[in-house]
Amino acid sequence: MVGIISLDICPENTRCILIESDLSDSLKSKLMSLGWLPGREIKVIRRAPFGDPTIYLVDSTEISLRQDESKMIKVEPLYPAPLSVVPKGTYVVLNFTAGKFFSDKVRNLGIEIGKEIQVLSDPSNCKILILANGKKFLIGHGMGQKILVKVV
């Protein structure tokens, strides 16, 4: 298990487990009737072109939620998780969700499939501090979303 984070920072293709929400009772009961119960798996399907809202999949039902509401929902991402949502720790790079150009670019930084890297910052919407090949460096949040990792 990764740490508990809010749903709005999970990038596309993340799978996570619903922990709890701070939404109003009426919203909660509506979501519950759509299958959003603690313990259920949520898949982040797609973010709208302007970055809000997002389509989520729970129980073969796709619904769209705004970031305002997603922010109030606590989830725990499942591995493989994007680098941008994992807490401090050591991880193995499993895959990239982008093309060859991207993997070439990050290889130069020392991030390769199968390699171990260390994350030195907490998940947020900012840059991520990485330790790889003995070098410390920052990578962008968007890049972190495309790197799938597993805890060692």
Place this chain on the structure above:
Amino acid sequence: MKEITIALMGNPNVGKTSLFNALTGTHQYVANWPGVTVEKKTGVLKWKDYNVNVVDLPGIYTLNAKSIDEQIARDYLVNEKPDVIFNIIDGTNLRRNLYLTIQIIETGVKTVLVLNQMDEVKNLDIKIDTRELSKRLGIQVVETIATKGINVDDLMKSALTQDEKIKYMIYPMDLENEFSSIQTFIQKNENLRSFSLRWLTISLSEKDPYAMSIIEKAGLSLPDISVHDASLRIAKARYDFIDSIVKQIEIRPKEMWTLTDALDHVFTHKILGIPIFISIMWMIFEFTFSISAPLSDLLSKGFDVLGTYAHAIPGWAGSFIGDGLISGVGSVLTFVPLIFFLFFSMGILEDSGYMSRAAFLIDRIMHRFKLSGRAFIPLLLGFGCNASAIMTTRTLEGEKERLVSVLINPFATCSARLPIYVVLSAAFFGSFGGFAIFSIYLISIFVALTMAVVFNFILKNKENSPFIIEMPRYKLPTAKGLGIYTWSRGKHFLKKAGGIILGATAVVWLLSNLPPNSSIGNSFAAQIGKTISPILAPLGFDWHVTLSLIFGGVAKEVTVTTLGTFANGNIESFLPTILNPVTAYALMLFALLYIPCAATQATMKMETGSYKWPIFSVIWGLSLAYITAFVFEKIAYLVI
């Protein structure tokens, strides 16, 4: 004849409307639930010696949430107690749909489970053991493909079969203990006899506000609920129960990449999504307003010809029939092609499933103005015709958003106002005419969106509905579904709004032709114009302008024709005698903002269910127009 009432309930997008159509055919009536902007559809089915009243309740996911749709469905179920509920569920999504089913069964009303979209179930290679499902739930289950017709006999027989009462164990012991203590508590009260005990008990443990208000009214105070997090645990227990059933009765292949996934990949694509959205919106707009235009023109020409024939009747009567009645009927009927085309395209958007995607794509921008993505389409259509655009606001989900969308729509400058801008620009702004008209369109968009924020603030005691929308599977709309959708709404418009528009035309005719044998210059209308014109005098509008604006209240393009009658055919040389460039632009602003036309007011009344909102809109529009024109002139004179 035996009378029974069947209500249709189910989640949105499960084919409830198709079943309703299949049951009632064209014997259906669209209206509103009393006092609210939610559509109520009723119909009649004759079966053997039964007269079956069919009520289509709003699509909902749960009985205990607060949105107006959910309240209506729940109130109907709990208070009106239909004889039978047809609970329509999507066969491809049993888990989610059965949640509402459990809640409905708990109200104790006889329920038939209608397992719809069985064609999709087959396509997806899902196997469902219907008989076992029926046994586990203790209710009748009927399989249907509502879009391809239904077996009425099967449904009606199931509706009339008495179910054996089975008691199934859904909830854990400690919850059940809690329930029985609440039950003994409320059982004693006489006033609560009319409610289903089980439903009330469970709702009370969930701390459902509606259930609490019921027992408060009965004079009881809420018993202490000792179980922690009861509503969550109740929901969990329901899902556990559903899971155990589904595991037993359904075989489902592994998730596949479906057509919907493929289409969504394109339609909601990060880069392609928006261009596709814009082209679809453009197509809808063109289809509705350009293709219907020749038909509308033909109708209005036809009525003009009819009107001239009526003039053959000598004297006053001929004029009244020709100009008052026939042109009045004509102005109602010219809306008909428009409305039909509009609802045809709305039907395609809704039934195909694209509507939700469109809302998803544009939501971010609309949300800045306190609207949701769904409010975009009515606003866009307002630039064609406000009256028909307001009718499309019923596709919006929240009560407040519906109302705000209705109220801001007149500020979207409809095509009928364009002739006013064109004539004034041509007379005063020469080569800058195009720019003047363009600026009016920009102001129109600005005002509409600003007013959205303002009305949201004014209506702040109405609850915001959060933007949770389901992305339904893409479906091919059926001709029958579209036909009934278009027809029932077109009919509704004619019945509800037709009378008001006709009345308004007749009144205006009478005012401008009385006293008998008067010219327009000394008619009652002119007298009214002259009486009111001191109010508009600070804006530099004389009684000619005042009168044209009053007539423009019937239909905006009449403003220009009225000015034309004063001008004796040479409007471009007449206008500079009563206006100057500053007052002309002020008049354009005024014409943009002042009152919604009679047809728009009529649809406002129809959609909101009260005269309050059209009256509010008239007063608001007039004040806004007056202030805007006044301030503009003051600044313009300072600058020049």
